Amino acid sequence: MWVAPPLKGGSNKIMGSDALIYSVLIYGLVNGAVIMLTSLGFSLTFGLSGVANLAHGGIYLLSGCLAWILLNTLGLPFLPAAVITMVLAGLLGAGVYWLVLQRVRGLALSEMIVTFTIGIGILEFLRWAGFVTYDFNLPVIIKGSLTIAGVIVDYQRLLVIGVGVLIAVLLWFFSHHTKIGLALRGMAQDEYTALSVGIDSDWAAALSMALGHMIVAMAAIMILPLGLISINVGYDVLTMVLAVTILGGLESTAGLTLASLILGYATAATGMYLNPQWTQVVYLAAIVLVLALRPSGLLGKFKELEERV
Amino acid sequence: MNEAGYRRERLDRGIKVRTDDIFALSSYREILYLTLPRLAAIAALLVFPLLKGVTGIYWQNVVLTACTIALLALSWDLLHSVGLVSLGQAIFFGAGAYATGFFSQHFGWPPLVTIPLATAVGAIFCTVLLYPVLRLRGIYFALITFAMPLLLTRVIEATKILGGNVGMSGLPPLSDTPLDLYLIITVMLICVFGFRRLFDTDYGLVLKAIRENDRSVMAAGFDLQWYRTQAVFIAAIPGAFAGAFLTHYYQFAGLPAFSIEYSILPLASAIVGGPGSFSGVALGAFMLVPLSEALRSFGNLRVVIYSIVVVVFIVILPEGVFNYLQRKYYQIERLVPMEEGGNGQRANIAGS
Amino acid sequence: MDSGPILRAVDLCKDFGGIRAVDRVSFELQKGETLGIIGPNGSGKSTLINLITGFVKPSGGRIFYQGRDITGIAPHKAVMLGMARSFQMPRPFYNMPAYKNLVIPLFSPRTRRLKGGRYGDRDEVAIHLLEDMGFERDSNVPYQPAGVLPHGYVKRLELARCLALEPDLVILDELFSGMSMSEVAGVLPLIERIADEGKTLIMVEHRLRELFRVVDRVIVLNFGRKIAEGAPDVVMANPEVKESYLGSEVEFSA
Numbered sequence: 001m002w003v004a005p006p007l008k009g010g011s012n013k014i015m016g017s018d019a020l021i022y023s024v025l026i027y028g029l030v031n032g033a034v035i036m037l038t039s040l041g042f043s044l045t046f047g048l049s050g051v052a053n054l055a056h057g058g059i060y061l062l063s064g065c066l067a068w069i070l071l072n073t074l075g076l077p078f079l080p081a082a083v084i085t086m087v088l089a090g091l092l093g094a095g096v097y098w099l100v101l102q103r104v105r106g107l108a109l110s111e112m113i114v115t116f117t118i119g120i121g122i123l124e125f126l127r128w129a130g131f132v133t134y135d136f137n138l139p140v141i142i143k144g145s146l147t148i149a150g151v152i153v154d155y156q157r158l159l160v161i162g163v164g165v166l167i168a169v170l171l172w173f174f175s176h177h178t179k180i181g182l183a184l185r186g187m188a189q190d191e192y193t194a195l196s197v198g199i200d201s202d203w204a205a206a207l208s209m210a211l212g213h214m215i216v217a218m219a220a221i222m223i224l225p226l227g228l229i230s231i232n233v234g235y236d237v238l239t240m241v242l243a244v245t246i247l248g249g250l251e252s253t254a255g256l257t258l259a260s261l262i263l264g265y266a267t268a269a270t271g272m273y274l275n276p277q278w279t280q281v282v283y284l285a286a287i288v289l290v291l292a293l294r295p296s297g298l299l300g301k302f303k304e305l306e307e308r309v
Numbered sequence: 310m311n312e313a314g315y316r317r318e319r320l321d322r323g324i325k326v327r328t329d330d331i332f333a334l335s336s337y338r339e340i341l342y343l344t345l346p347r348l349a350a351i352a353a354l355l356v357f358p359l360l361k362g363v364t365g366i367y368w369q370n371v372v373l374t375a376c377t378i379a380l381l382a383l384s385w386d387l388l389h390s391v392g393l394v395s396l397g398q399a400i401f402f403g404a405g406a407y408a409t410g411f412f413s414q415h416f417g418w419p420p421l422v423t424i425p426l427a428t429a430v431g432a433i434f435c436t437v438l439l440y441p442v443l444r445l446r447g448i449y450f451a452l453i454t455f456a457m458p459l460l461l462t463r464v465i466e467a468t469k470i471l472g473g474n475v476g477m478s479g480l481p482p483l484s485d486t487p488l489d490l491y492l493i494i495t496v497m498l499i500c501v502f503g504f505r506r507l508f509d510t511d512y513g514l515v516l517k518a519i520r521e522n523d524r525s526v527m528a529a530g531f532d533l534q535w536y537r538t539q540a541v542f543i544a545a546i547p548g549a550f551a552g553a554f555l556t557h558y559y560q561f562a563g564l565p566a567f568s569i570e571y572s573i574l575p576l577a578s579a580i581v582g583g584p585g586s587f588s589g590v591a592l593g594a595f596m597l598v599p600l601s602e603a604l605r606s607f608g609n610l611r612v613v614i615y616s617i618v619v620v621v622f623i624v625i626l627p628e629g630v631f632n633y634l635q636r637k638y639y640q641i642e643r644l645v646p647m648e649e650g651g652n653g654q655r656a657n658i659a660g661s
Numbered sequence: 662m663d664s665g666p667i668l669r670a671v672d673l674c675k676d677f678g679g680i681r682a683v684d685r686v687s688f689e690l691q692k693g694e695t696l697g698i699i700g701p702n703g704s705g706k707s708t709l710i711n712l713i714t715g716f717v718k719p720s721g722g723r724i725f726y727q728g729r730d731i732t733g734i735a736p737h738k739a740v741m742l743g744m745a746r747s748f749q750m751p752r753p754f755y756n757m758p759a760y761k762n763l764v765i766p767l768f769s770p771r772t773r774r775l776k777g778g779r780y781g782d783r784d785e786v787a788i789h790l791l792e793d794m795g796f797e798r799d800s801n802v803p804y805q806p807a808g809v810l811p812h813g814y815v816k817r818l819e820l821a822r823c824l825a826l827e828p829d830l831v832i833l834d835e836l837f838s839g840m841s842m843s844e845v846a847g848v849l850p851l852i853e854r855i856a857d858e859g860k861t862l863i864m865v866e867h868r869l870r871e872l873f874r875v876v877d878r879v880i881v882l883n884f885g886r887k888i889a890e891g892a893p894d895v896v897m898a899n900p901e902v903k904e905s906y907l908g909s910e911v912e913f914s915a
Contacts, residue, residue, distance in 0.1 A: 052448045054396070054455070103624050109394045112451045113576065114623055116396050120573055121616030128609040235459050242452045280463030287453070287460075291441035511768040511783055514757070518765050521754045528714075528748070530740030530769040530826060 023151040024268050030157045032264025033164035034226075036257060037219040038237055039244045040164075043256050044171060045212030048184040049205040051101060052108075053093075053212060054115040056241055058122030061234035063089045063217035064224040065131050067138055078141065086217040093213030097206040105205070123234045131229060140225040160222050167215060172253050184208055236280075243283040247290050262286075315644040325639045346638070347588075351498060358490040369490060371602050372595075373558070376493040379594035380551040381575035382582070383500050384544040386590040389579065390508065391540040392447060392520030396455035399571035400438075401548025402555075403458060404431035409553035410477040410562025420483050420557045424550070431549030436542045443537040458567040465564065476563020483557045493554055497591065500547050504587045507543075516540055570612065574601065577615040580622050583629020592631050665728050667692045667830060667861050668713070674721035675708055675885075682708040684885040685722065692829075695862040697872045697893070700882035701905055706865045707749055709882070710834050713863075714746045715739045726830075741771050745828035749835045749865075751819035755808030759796065759818055762807050763787035766825035775827055787825070794821045795847055813844035820851065830861045837868040845871055869897075881905070 038060065045053045053059075063085050070081035096118060104110035145154035175181035184204050186193070195201055227233070243263055248255030263286060267279040321329075328343045354372075361369055381398045388395045409427035412418050418426075442453045466474055483489050507513045518526050519536060527533055556562045574597065582593020597615070604611045626633060636642075668690040675683040683705045690696050698706050711717040713724060715736040723732045726742055734742075753762050766772060767783045792798045794817040802810070807818060816836060823831055833852070837845050845868065852875055856862050866872040872879075873893040881889040881896055883905040889896045896902055 052451070054451070100620055100624055104627075108447060109389065109392070110623055110627070112394050112396070112448065113580065114620055116451070116455065117573065117576070117616040117619040120569060121613045121620075124569075124609050124612035124616070128607075128613065238452075239456045239459055242456045245452070246449065275467070277463070277467040280460055281467055283456075284460040284464060287456070288441070291445075511764055514761060515765055515768060518754050518757070521756060522752045524716075524748070525752060525754065525822070526765065527716075527736045528740065528746055529766040529822065530737050530771040531765075532735070532737045 019151065020272060022148075024265070024272050026148060026151050026153055027271070028261070028265030028268035030153070030161060030264070031268050032261040033161040034223050035240055035244060035263050036168060036260035037160060037164040037223060038216075039241045039256060039260065040167060040171065041212040041214075041216035041219065042241045043245070043253070044175075044215060045208050048175065048181075048208035048211070051097075051205060051209065052112055052115065053209065054112060054238065055096070055119035055122065056216060057234035057237040058119035059089060059092070059213050059216045060220045060237045061126055061131075061229065061231070062092075062122050063220040064138060064229050064233075065126055066217075067221050067224075068229065071139070078139065082218075082221050085221060086214045089217035090210040090214040093209035093211075094206045097202075097209045101205070101209070102202055105202075119234075119238070123231055126234075127231045131231065137228050138221065138225040141222075156222075156225055160226070163218070163222055167218070168253065168257060171215075180207075239280070239283055243286050246287050314647050316647055317642060318645045319636075319640045319642050321640055350588075354494050354498065355491075358487045358494070361487065371599055373490055373493060374602075375595045375598035376490075376497045377551040377555050378574050378578055378598050379497050379591040380493075380500060380547040381571060382578040382590040382594050383497075383504060383587055384546075384548040385575045385579045386584055386587055387504060387540065387544040389584050390520060391516050391537060392523070393443075393537065393540070394447060394451045394454075395544075396451050396576070397458045397572045398454075398548060398575045399458040399567045399569065400454060400461070401431065401435055401545050402552035402571045403461065403566040404434050404545070405549030405552025405554075406556040406562045406566035407431075407471055407552075408434070408549070409556050410480060411471060413480050413557075414477045420481055424483075424553045424557065427553035427556075428546060428550040431552060432542055432545035435545040435549070436538060439541050440534075440538055443534050443541065455572075458569075458572065462564050462567045472563060474564065476561060476565075478561045478563070480557060480560045480562065482560050483554075489554075489558060496547070496550060496554075501587050501591050508587075573612055573615050573619075574598070577619045579629075580619045581630060583631035583633070586629075586631055586635070589629050589631025589635075593629065596630070666690055666725075667727055668863075669725040670713065670722065671725070672722035673709065673712055673719055673724065675705075675712055675717060676720045681885050683712060683719075686880075686882070686885070686887045687722075688880055688887070688890065690830075690861060690863070692861055693859045694878065695856045695864070695876045697876035697879040698863065698865045698882065699867070699869060699872070699879055704882040704905075705885040706882055707834055708885075710746060710832055710863070710865060713739075714744055714832060737770075740769065740826060740828075741774075743771075743827075743829035744832065745823040745826040745830070746832040747819045747823050747834055747836055749838065751815050753807035753810075753815055753818055753822075756806060758804050759807050759810060759814070760784060760787040760791055760803045762818055763790055763821055763825050766822050769826060771826050790821050790825055791818075794818070794824075794851065813840055813847075816840055816844070817848060820848065824855070828860065830863070831855055832863045832865075834865045835867065836864070837866060837871060849874065869893075 041059075042053060042056045045051055066088060067081055067085045070076045070084055071078065074081075076084070096115075100114055100118070101111060104114055140154070140156040141159060142155040145152050146158075147153075173181075175185055184207070224233075240263075244256060244259045247262065248257075248259030263283070266282045266286065270276075270278045270282050324339060324342050327335075328339050357364070357372055358369065381402060384401060385395050385398055405427050408431045409420075409423045412423040412426055413420065438457065439450070439453065442449050465471055471477065483492070508517065515526065515531060515536060519531075519533060519540075523533055526536075552566060556566070575594070578593035578597050579590045580593070581597060582591065583589030597618075601611055601615075604614060607614070622629065628636075666689040669688075671687050672685045673683055673687070674681065674685055686705075686709060688696075698709065700706050708717060712719050715731070715734045715738065718733045723730060725731065726739075726744070729742075731739065731742065753759075754765070761784075764783045764787050767786055772778045788798060788803055791803045796803045796814065796817065802814065807815070810818065816839070820833070820836060823833070836848065836852075840848070849871055852862070852864075856875055862875070864872060864876060876893065878891065879889075879893050879896050880887055881899075881902050883901075888905065889899045889902045
C-alpha cells in the first residue's frame with residue numbers, strides 16, 4: 001500500500017520489539033481508517049442505488065489531480081480548492097448517471113462495463129496527460145506530528161482517522177435516520193415499490209452517485225497528501241475496495257469497518273515485518289482465503305440477501 | 310417512432326425465410342445468400358498470409374494481433390453469454406504466457422509442446438483461481454477478474470518468481486511468419502464456429518439459461534457453480550492459447566502480459582462487434598486492432614479512445630455492429646402508418 | 662424403504678434478520694398424498710417451500726426425504742432426489758421459445774439419469790409435453806418466445822417445467838394466482854391427473870375452493886406457526902383458522 005509508514009522492514013534492528021508492536025498497533029489503525037475512507041464512497045453508491053461504481057479508482061485520482069490543479073495552477077487556498085473539487089466530483093457523478101448510466105439502468109452487466117471503462121478511461125487519460133511524475137503531491141492539512149508510545153504519528157494521519165470515523169457515522173445516520181436516506185435505501189431494495197410510493201428512481205440514483213463521488217473526492221484530498229499521486233494508486237484503490245467488500249460484504253457498514261480494520265492491521269504488520277511490497281499479496285491472500293472459507297464475507301449478510309432472490 | 314402516426318416494422322426478407330429452415334435449397338442465389346458472408350470472411354483470412362509481398366510484414370503482424378485479441382474477445386463473449394462479466398481478460402492471457410514461458414525456460418521444451426501444455430495449464434490455473442467466486446453474484450466475478458491481473462503483477466514483483474520484474478526473454482520462436490499466422494487464424498476460426506455450434510446444443514442452451522434466470526436453472530436440477538466452472542474453463546482455453554502463442558511469437562513472457570490493454574481491448578471489441586454472437590466479437594477485434602495500430606502515436610490515449618468507444622456503443626448501439634449488419638441483411642425495415650382501429654384509436658376511446 | 666413418510670419436517674425454523682418467518686413447523690407427508698398449505702399473506706408459506714427445496718437454509722429443525730436427512734441440501738441435489746417445484750412468480754427464459762424452456766429440465770442430470778432419459782429428440786418431447794399442458798401443437802404458441810406468452814400460458818409452462826423432471830414430489834407455489842376462472846378450470850384437471858398418477862403433491866394456494874378439490878389434507882399457517890392440520894372441511898371449521906383467515910373464509914363459504 002502506498003501509505004506506508006515512514007519506517008521500513010529494515011528498521012526493526014534499530015527499534016526495540018515493543019516499539020515495533022506499538023507502531024503496528026497505531027499504523028494498523030491508520031491504515032484501517034485509510035482503507036475505510038477510500039471504500040466508503042463505493043459502498044455508499046452500491047448500498048443506495050445498487051450501482052457498482054467501478055470508476056471509483058479513476059474518480060479518486062481525478063479528484064486528487066483536480067485539487068492539485070486548483071491549488072498549484074490556479075493558486076487557490078486549500079479550503080475553497082477542496083470544496084470545489086468535491087462539488088465537481090459530485091457533478092461528474094450525477095452527470096455520468098444522467099448521460100450514460102440511466103440508459104443502461106437495470107442491465108447489471110452493462111452498468112459494470114460502463115463504469116469500468118469510464119474509470120479506465122479517466123486513469124489512462126491522466127497517465128497520458130502526464131500525472132505520472134513525482135512532482136505531484138497535495139499539501140497536508142495540518143503539519144507536524146506527535147509521539148504516542150514512542151511511535152511518531154503525524155497529525156494528518158490522525159485527521160484521517162477522525163474524518164473516517166466521522167463520515168462513517170454521518171453516513172450511517174443519513175441512510176438510517178433521514179428521510180432521503182431511507183428513501184434511497186428503499187430504492188435499492190425494491191425499485192418498483194419505491195416508485196409506487198413516489199420516489200423518483202433516477203433522481204435517487206443520480207444523488208447516490210453524486211454523494212459517492214463527493215466522498216471519494218474527500219477521501220482523495222485527505223489521503224493523497226500522505227503519499228504521491230501516481231496512476232497505480234487509482235488501480236490500487238479498486239483492489240482495496242474489492243478486498244474490503246469481499247471481506248466485509250457489500251452492503252453492511254459494520255462489515256466494512258471490521259474488514260477495513262483487519263486489512264489495516266494485516267497490511268501494517270506485513271509492511272513492518274516484511275516489506276511494503278507484500279501488502280498487495282496480503283490483499284490477494286485475504287480475498288482468496290475469505291472466498292474459500294466463508295464466501296458470504298465475515299458478517300455474512302449478503303448470503304441472506306441472495307437466498308431471498 | 311420518429312414520425313407521429315407511424316410505427317416501425319421489421320420483416321424478414323423472402324430469401325431469408327426461404328433459406329432459414331428449408332434444407333433443400335433451390336438456387337445458387339439462395340445458397341450464396343446463406344453461405345457467402347461466412348465463406349468470404351474465411352477465404353479472406355486464409356488468403357491473407359499468402360499476400361505477404363503485397364501487404365508487407367507490418368499488416369501481417371496487425372492481423373496476427375487482431376486474431377489474438379479476437380480469441381480473448383471470444384473468451385469474453387462466452388463468459389458474457391453465461392452472465393459473467395470479465396473485466397480482466399489479461400488474467401487468461403497472462404496465465405498462458407507465463408505457463409509457456411516457464412515450461413520452455415525451465416525444461417527447454419519446444420513450442421509445439423509448450424503451447425498446448427500452457428493452454429491447458431493456464432486454463433486450469435484460471436479456473437481454480439476463479440472457482441470460489443463463482444458461488445457469488447456476478448458483481449464479485451467482475452471485481453475479481455478486474456483485480457486478479459493487478460494482484461498477480463504485484464505478487465510476481467514482490468516474490469520475484471518467474472523472472473520478477475524482468476520477465477523471461479529469449480524463448481524459442483515458433484516458425485516463420487505464414488505458418489504462425491495460419492495457426493492462429495485456424496484456431497480463431499475453430500473457436501468462432503465451435504462456440505457457435507456449442508451454443509446451439511442443449512448444453513449451450515443451459516449455459517445461456519444461466520444468464521437469463523439462474524434460479525430456474527437451479528430448480529431444473531443443475532449445479533450452477535459446476536456449470537459456471539465449465540464455462541470459465543472453456544473460456545480460459547482460447548485466452549490462454551492467445552497468451553502462449555504471442556509469447557513464443559515475441560519470444561518474451563513478462564509483466565506486460567497482465568497489462569490493462571489485454572483486458573480493455575477484448576472488451577471493447579466485443580461491445581463494438583456485438584456481444585452474444587461470436588462472429589461479431591471477432592469482427593470487432595478486426596475493426597479495433599487496425600484502428601489501434603493507426604493510433605499508435607497517441608500512446609496511452611488509445612486506451613482512453615477505446616473507453617469512449619465502448620461507452621458510446623453501449624449507449625447508442627448496444628446490439629453492436631455485427632448484429633446491426635445482420636439485421637439489415639436479413640430484414641427490411643419500414644415505417645407503416647398506424648391503422649385506423651389499431652392501437653391508436655383504442656387509446657382514444659379509452660381516453661374519451 | 663418406502664414404508665415411511667416421503668417427506669417429514671421436524672421443528673423447522675427460519676429467521677430473517679430477527680423476524681421469524683417460519684416457527685417450529687412439523688408435518689409428515691405419505692407417498693401419494695396431496696397436501697395443501699394455506700394461510701394469510703406473509704404467513705411463511707413460500708418460505709416453508711423454500712426451506713424444503715433447499716433454496717433457503719433453515720435456522721433450525723430437520724427435513725427428511727424418504728427417510729434421508731436433507732436439511733440444508735443444495736437445490737439441485739433436491740431435484741436429483743425427485744423434488745420439483747414451481748415458483749410463485751415464474752420467470753421463464755424470456756428470450757427462448759416456449760418449447761426450448763422445457764429442453765432445459767429435459768436435459769437436466771435428473772432426467773438424463775432416468776430410464777431412457779438420454780434418448781429421443783428433446784425438442785419433440787418438449788412439444789409433446791406442452792401439448793399436454795394445453796399449448797396447441799399446430800398453433801405458433803409453443804414456438805413463441807416465452808416473454809410474449811400471456812400469464813396463463815406462463816403458469817402452464819411453469820407446471821410443464823416441473824413435470825418434465827419426472828418428479829416423485831411436486832411442489833406448486835401459488836400456481837393459480839393471477840389466473841382467470843377459465844384458466845384455472847383448464848389447469849385443474851392436469852393437477853388432478855398428477856395426483857391420480859400417484860405422485861405426491863404439495864400445493865400452496867389462496868384459491869381455496871379449487872385447492873380443496875385436489876388435496877386430501879391441509880396445513881394452516883399463521884405468523885409462521887402451524888395453527889391447524891387436517892381434512893379441509895374440519896380445518897375450516899376451526900375457530901382459530903376462521904379468525905386468521907376471515908377474508909378468504911367468506912369466499913370459501915360463498
